[in-house]
Amino acid sequence: MTRFTAALKRVTPWAAQNADGAIALVLAVVIGVLGIMPNEVVPTEVQTQLVNAATLVIMALVATALLRDRVRQAPLEKTVTSGALAELPARLARLDEIETLANSTRKALDALQLVRVLASKHEIAQSHAEARRDTPRWSFKGGTGTYLRAVTLPECVAAARRDKRHLTVRVEIIDPTDVEVCETYAHYRRSLSDSPDATGETWTTDRARKESYATILAAFWHRQRYGLLDIGVGLSSTMTTFRWDLSATRLIMTVEDPNMAMTALAGTFYYENCDTELRLSFEQARQVPLEAYKKVPLSDEPTIEEVQELFERIEVPLPKAYNGRDVVDIARKALRAVDPYGS
The missing domain is CATH 3.30.870.10 (Endonuclease Chain A)
Structure with a gap:
């Protein structure tokens, strides 16, 4: 019992942060179990209805997860676009300056090597x-x-x-x-x-x-x-x-x-x-x-x-x-x- 309680405590925070995914996972497992049970226990019509209903719920949960992830990524994309990408032209110009300086330095060193x-x-x-x-x-x-x-x-x-x-x-x-x-x-x-x-x-x-x-x-x-x-x-x-x-x-x-x-x-x-x-x-x-x-x-x-x-x-x-x-x-x-x- 103690081990079960400890495991539940570890799983609970993860389940809270990923509730939609956890629910979809549980439903999939439950529906899968019902689907393999004999007709005498769960009639075929009941199994079909449960599978159809659970499928719709799972699709809704997946859509919710996608929308949530997109909302989370929006600030990051904005930061990247307005920050690093905005500075990209200036950084590319700086790279050109560095390349020009490197070429000049190489030519100067080549000239010095010819004075011996x-x-x-x-x-x-x-x-x-x-x-x-x-x-x-x-x-x-x-x-x-x-x-x-x-x-x-x-x-x-x-x-x-x-x-x-x-x-x-x-x-x-x-x-x-x-x-x-x-x-x-x-x-x-x-x-x-x-x-x-x-x-x-x-x-x-x-x-x-x-x-x-x-x-x-x-x-x-x-x-x-x-x-x-x-x-x-x-x-x-x-x-x-x-x-x-x-x-x-x-x-x-x-x-x-x-x-x-x-x-x-x-x-x-x-x-x-x-x-x-x-x-x-x-x-x-x-x-x-x-x-x-x-x-x-x-x-x-x-x-x-x-x-x-x-x-x-x-x-x-x-x-x-x-x-x-x-x-x-x-x-x-x-x-x-x-x-x-x-x-």
């Missing part, structure tokens, strides 16, 4: 070789352009001549007539290492001047020998601790450490901005009149007189203290420059 550090002489040399391959243009900004004379300019000109194509070169170096900037540059290089570099020389003011003169002479010499070479040289009164080499495919930025450099591929943010920087810097430098290359022909092995006349014509005078040996030294550096990286 070169940590060895081999990597730097390989990057320079890839930059020179089939490039129609080259821009340089640095100290005196030693590597440019030794490797970059001769190989780029040779490749352009082989393919019979145009080559544009822009070079910005320190002004050899500006003793102050040459002294500053030599002091900076010497402060990093007072030992001879791969060329076998130490840095002095005189060497800095000769290296810059040699770059100017090399530009004229190559211009006279290849008609499709468009080369310009700008002279700067300020020095930089970086060296920029920029081709049509990549940028290479080197420092005095021969085992450290940085490269960026064309089309990246860093490459495009450095390209703009080099163009503007070159325009502000003092321009060497390369158009005068026809006025002073240079021999395959320029003579002392030819070199002296060239610098007088272009108004970049050699120091009065320079003798024939100094002029020969400049010509040697111009056409037989030693690779400062020893590669």
Whole structure:
């Protein structure tokens, strides 16, 4: 009896909340029981009447349950419609903004991945070789352009001549007539290492001047020998601790450490901005009149007189203290420059 009472207490709340369903269930059970009883106990006519009546009652209870559930769901549907669905356009717009931001971030990360550090002489040399391959243009900004004379300019000109194509070169170096900037540059290089570099020389003011003169002479010499070479040289009164080499495919930025450099591929943010920087810097430098290359022909092995006349014509005078040996030294550096990286 106690168990029955406890079970009744558990069932009663559920039956109260679902009275229509509970009544329909009880009626169905009762009618089902009556339907299987013998005719002697419950006559067939009585069974039929009870089944018909109970069916109508059950259908009414089911309809009542459906109407009750619809009434209960109405506030929820209203809340959903006026709340989440009303905010759906704004949320979709927000998703579009997030997608746009994600795409921009991905592009920025892709660009950053193309700026990488070169940590060895081999990597730097390989990057320079890839930059020179089939490039129609080259821009340089640095100290005196030693590597440019030794490797970059001769190989780029040779490749352009082989393919019979145009080559544009822009070079910005320190002004050899500006003793102050040459002294500053030599002091900076010497402060990093007072030992001879791969060329076998130490840095002095005189060497800095000769290296810059040699770059100017090399530009004229190559211009006279290849008609499709468009080369310009700008002279700067300020020095930089970086060296920029920029081709049509990549940028290479080197420092005095021969085992450290940085490269960026064309089309990246860093490459495009450095390209703009080099163009503007070159325009502000003092321009060497390369158009005068026809006025002073240079021999395959320029003579002392030819070199002296060239610098007088272009108004970049050699120091009065320079003798024939100094002029020969400049010509040697111009056409037989030693690779400062020893590669």
